[in-house]
Amino acid sequence: MSRLRIALPPLDELALEGPVDFARLDRSGRVNEIGRCPLGQLGKAGKPTAVECFLHPLDSLLTSIELPQLPAARIKAAVACAAQALILGPSEQMHLAHGARDGQGQVSLSWLPRSTLQALGRVLEQAGLKLQGLYPAPYALPVPLPGQLSLCLVDGQLLVRQSIGQGSVQPLVEETLEQLRASGSELCWVGNDPPLPLLQQLPVEQRWSGTPPSWGLHSGAAAGGVAVRGWGRALGCCALAVAVWVLGLNLYAAREAEQGQRLKAQMSQRVKQVFPELPVVLNPLQQARQQLAARQAGAAADPSQGFASLLAQAGTAMPFMVGSVQSLTFAQERLQLELLADTPNSADSGWQGTLTQAGYSVLREGNGWVLGPAAGQPANTVDNASGDDNE
Template sequence: MSLLRVALAPLSELHTETPLSFVLLDRQGHVEREGRGILAELAQEVKGRAVEMVLHPSDSLLAELEFPPLPVARLSAAVRCAVEPLILGGSQPMHIAHGPRTEEGKVAMGWVEREKLDGLFHLLARHRLKIRGLYAAPFFLPAGHTQWCACLWDGYMVMRHSIEAGWVHPLPEIALNQMGDPPAGTDLLWLGDAPIERPELAEPAHGAAVALRWTGTAPSWGLLGGDRVSPGDVRGWGKPLVCCAIALMVWVGGLNLHAGRLERQGKALQAQMTMRVQQAFPEIPIVLKPLQQARQQRDVRLAGGGQTAIAADFGRLVQATAEAMPFIAGSVKELTFEDSTLHLTLLQDTSKPPGDGDWQTLLAQVGLVVTDTPAGWRLQARTGESSTATPGEALDE
């Protein structure tokens, strides 16, 4: 796959209009074209290419330390502990990454401020630039087992001495003195202008050789991890809203199933209570309020035989009401019998009675007077009469 490689400016100075150096590599890794452009122009250059970026040397904080053989998870923890003394202010605000442990026992590592890294990813997302790799400054330079590669970048000396490791130094002359000569059998390739103290290094850096600074093999590790924003994250709330809608539908469906189950259990319990009251008190002609009617019958039995006539009147009133007013079935909240008067308290959402008046005629035929009350109905025998017949018997007559 062809490749677009970009060298970033310092993250603290990077904005939409910052010109950045870039290069297009063909499928063989050869330089196809070099140039400079802002992020909007770079987005136009992508055209199906993979995109890799390197940080500016000022943001490329690197180190290489020796570690014993450790599992991957423990190696990451060990790297964090080892980096801690190298970071002013602690490692918490830093994103830390590291490479694999080499045969010599060394591990290359790098770190960058999370806040700056998040700002970079937000800026890239705004321009729909999705990158597959973000590396420290040395890792576009070519390097191998027998070659080191170095160059100057904005006054920094940038060195890559293996596929996985490199370093950055802000004072090139000091870095050259500390570096010394490469190991035996290893060549140093200097690209671009050389430091004044070592003019001989610039000899191979003429013509097409300078373009080699973009052609190095990317390392196996980079700084792309951590909390980042991809271009897809700024496209809207479509997917989160769809997920919320699906979750809401599942929740409502489950709630309806639970409510239906509770309703069936309630009806079964009501039917069971009605059956048990009818078995315990067969003298009750019809059961409207099982618990209340059972308590009333219990109180009548405990009071003795003097209450038998009252119980009989209550039973006839209840039976007459049930036969003449079937529309109140399931709507009775409270049933009270006092002074030969039956008080019905209905539920608040009870529907209105039929307007034809037939049910009132049936009650009148058995000698009952029905009165509408704010809470329901009041039924009692007409003065001088006794409710000795049911509506069915009155019709037969």
């Protein structure tokens, strides 16, 4: 399948009736026709003709930057950040395109105003041409062999192609040629009348034979693509920000919960060390205060009677309450346990019978239990009352 290539004039001068240079290539990439005619005449066939366009040197804003080894997704962000220092004008109004990172760490990039690219797309559509590729001017030159450079002079601008992905436009022709010759590279001149006698001369047809890079500016020439792309990027950034915020909040909550559990375990261990007479620690802070108050009042701590005995029985028969006690109160030989609001009810009621057999009464009261000596109250009455309340 043959290909049509067009060398565009400056984009602000582009018009349907304006003349353009063109070339037709066969399916093997050889140039079989070169000419110049009005742009509107190139698309007179019945269906849109696919075309590859090469920008004028004045519109070929082309450079390269050096980047470290990065994932492909981050190269785009790094290029956009670096391009902000190179672009003259608001970066959001520019369409930026770049290639992949080569072996020397170089990434080629080019940019043009979005409005200019859309105007180009409309003119080509009016001419009956379908834009297949849009590249800076140097990429029309043949890809040089290693150690060589392809050169061409177009409207007073020197086009230089270093490789499949690298090229440049140099306005200072003589100075650039001297520097390139001093670098030791073999210079291949495309066209007639090379400016230096040592240049290797290639036929003028070779100006059109270059293999284009894997990237280009043609995606920005689609009319109406700016708004959709801009909103999509904004929505994507918002979704990413929300996801990062939610993830961070969940991690923070999990870390705080883990730290709280660790602190509670340390407090229980410390209270157990200071008050070894306590058989079980259900609420470390409150139990420590009660023990300190009892010592200051001169009360004897007897683990076989009173508070310690009730606490030991509760800890043995009711292990499901460990870590779930909101507060505990001991008065008149009765121990009242107030549970946390979210403490689930125990499905096993056998522990009530264990306490009854040990001589203690168990009563359900609010969101907790009251334990005390069973004197004056039959054991079966305690079980029935607590069991009915549990239901």
